[in-house]
Amino acid sequence: MTLAPDTPEKLVRYSAEEEARYVRDGLWEPATIAEHLHTVAQEHGDRDALVCGDVRLTFAELDRISDQRAAGLHRLGLRPGGAVLLQVHNTVNTVIAWYALLKAGLVPVCTLPLHRGHEIGQIARQTHPVAHLVAARDPRFDLVGFAFDQAEAAGVDRTVLVSDGPAGDPRAxxxxxxxxxxxxxxxxxxVEDIQAGLGMQSLAVFQLSGGTTGVPKVxxxxxxxxxxxxASLARAMCWGPGDRMAFLMPLVHNAGIIIGLQGPHSVGATLVLGTPDAAAALELVVGNAATDVLLGPFVFDLALDPGLAGSSLRRVLFSGKKVPGRHMAALAERGIWSGQIFGMSEGLCLTTPLDFPLEARATSVGVPISAADEIRLYEPGTEEEVAPGEVGELCARGPYTLHGYYDAAEHNRRAFTADGFYRTGDLMAERTIAGVRCYTVEGRIKNMISRGGEKINTEEVELLLGSHDAIAEAALVAMPDTRLGERACAFVVTRNGLEIDLAEVRAHFERLEVAKYKWPERIVVLPEMPRVSEVGKIDRRRLREIAETLGVEPR
Structure with missing residues (x-):
């Protein structure tokens, strides 16, 4: 079977030697993701696979329904290998659709409902989707009309699929x-016939990077x-049948798929699915007898809620920024384990083992989740390892870390070391804390802002700012925020003393169809940019110092 986007010049695979080693060591199995779900469903058929609101689906039900959806997709003429853009919400039907697409041999492209023409247009040009799955209703935007508009603008015949409501358009x-x-x-x-044509290194999913230049890499x-x-995360967390993972961040995102969906499902555990709503978090966890929950920065304070007392909650994973000590202490007082997780769509994931002392769990992100993960800390821009305890660029290689971005040969030459280690752009140090070896996050080389878990590429936004007639130069830096971790603060120099304010910048970004989470939330007009004198580069450290004293502009 020939898969549409699965071509050697675009897709960098693992070597034959690596594949043989990972199979020999029991890390890789011949079964596809869809086949793994079917096996789990046969073993745990009567257990809940998914709880979402008032709806419950057992593994047997999820397996059967996703089989039928996959067969329906195949009957539509959507053939294995075709990419499908996803812009959907956290619902039962999204989980069904995820497995249905994989069973049909289609390749989900994990975009967000927040993405607009700027992002979707360029991602589509990279992945050449045959279909676009959107939510029937979105309170902020007409995604159905948008999907048709995007196909028309690209001049392609693209099937528009609609979920969670009537299509409202006879073409969908x-x-x-x-x-x-x-x-x-x-x-x-x-489904079995389709899966028989797939192999261990067949393309399954397109995730998106935070990006280092322009629109995120695929x-x-x-x-x-x-x-x-x-499966490695599930083993690291000791999940098993009967465990219930509460997840309330966007599901169609690497963290959602690994931590919320495929990780728990790999061991017969349940996904308790909610929406990104801090006010509903307590009820999601307590009301559904969750044993585990992932907390992003916007919902860290759930750890302090007295309503957790006496609940079924046993483990809390924090992600997105450093955790305030009082949050972990409050959980410990209630007998609830807490730790941290650091992962990326490109692959490498670290988490704090269950037996780590509290001090190590509170101040580090632990160790890699797979025994075959390899980590090196290099002096940035070199391939020289730093001494133990010193800060270096995190570089990784292993059984689930990518070997190359899709159709990006030139970028890949810069993104990997000579021996295939992926340069993450993150700064870490290897330390011994409370007697255990672990890794601590020390910052980023990449100019990215992490807003509530979503990555904002500063260069991309700076280019968009610079496209405004009034802006001569722009620099985007992180502005600390207690709820989201970071927000975007734009410093601009205008042309010939022209005026510009936040409202005009927002209007400009709306005209460009830029996702709203990327919009700057503070604008500072400067007469000139501060410079690093010896090289003439913008002094971003100075701008970050200024941003730390500011807040979000009132609307």
Whole structure:
């Protein structure tokens, strides 16, 4: 079977020697992600796979329904290897759609409902999608109309799939009932035939990077490595049947798929799915008897809520920024374990083991989740390792870390070391804390802002700012925020003394169809940029110092 975007010049695979080693060591298995789900469903059929609001789906139900959806997609003429853009929300139907696409041999492209023409247009040009799956209703935007507009603008015939409501457009296909008229045994046969044509290194998913230049790079996630990613986390966290992971960040995102979906499902555990709403977090966890929860910066304070007392919660993972000590202390007082996780769509993931002392869990991100993960800390821009305890650029290689961005040969030459270690751009140090060896996060080389877990590429936004007629030069830096971790603060120099304010910048970004989470939340007009004198570069450290004294501009 030839897969549409799966071409040697675009997709960098693991070597034959690496594949043989990972198989020999029991890290990779021949089964595809879809086949793994079917195996889990056979073993844990009556257990809850998903709880979302008032809806519960057992593993057997999820397996059967996603089989039928996959057979329906195949009947539509969507053939294996075709990419499908996803702009959907945290719902039952999104989970069904995820597995249905994989079972149909299609390749989900993990974009966000927040993305607009600026992002979707360029991502589509890289992945050449055959379909676009969108939410039928979005309170902020007409995603259905947008999907058709994007296909028309690109001059392509692209199937628009709609979920969680009626299409509202006769040209669209409603996914949520697709294949209901196909017998379950027939649907299973269709899925098995498709999966038989896939291999361990077949393309499974397109994730997106935080990006170092322009629109995010496309990350090809392959079948065996991507399943190993989630399964390794499940083993590191000692999840098993009966555990219930509460997840309330965007699901169609690497963290959502690994921590919320495929990780728990790999061991027969349950996903308790909520929405990114801090006010609803306590009820999601307590009301659904969750045993585990991932907390991003916007919901860290759940750890302090007295309502957790007496709940079923046993483990809390923090992600996104350094955790205030009082949060972990409050959980410890209630007998709830807490730790940290550091991961990336490109692959490498670290977390704090369950037996780590509290001090190490509070001040480090632990160790890699897979025994075959390899880490080196280099002097930035070199391939010279730093001494133990010193800060260096985190570089990684292993059984689920990418070997190259998709269709990006030139960028890949810069993004990897000579022996194949991925240069993450993050700064870390290897330390011994409370008697255990672990890694601590020390900052970033990449100019990125992490806003509530979403990555904002500063160069991309600076280019967009610079496209405004009034702006001669722009620099974007992180502004600390207690709820989201960081927000974006733009420093600009205008042309010939022209005036510009935040409202005009927002209007400019809206005209350019830029996702709103990338919009600057503070504008500072300077007569000139501060410079690093010896090289003439913008002094971003000085700008960050200024930004630390500011807050978000009132709307």
């Amino acid at each position: 296909v409603e996914l949520d009932r697709l294949g209901d008229d196909i017998d379950a045994a027939e649907a299973r046969g269709v 990350i090809p996630c392959l079948q065996a490595p991507y399943w190993h990613y989630g």
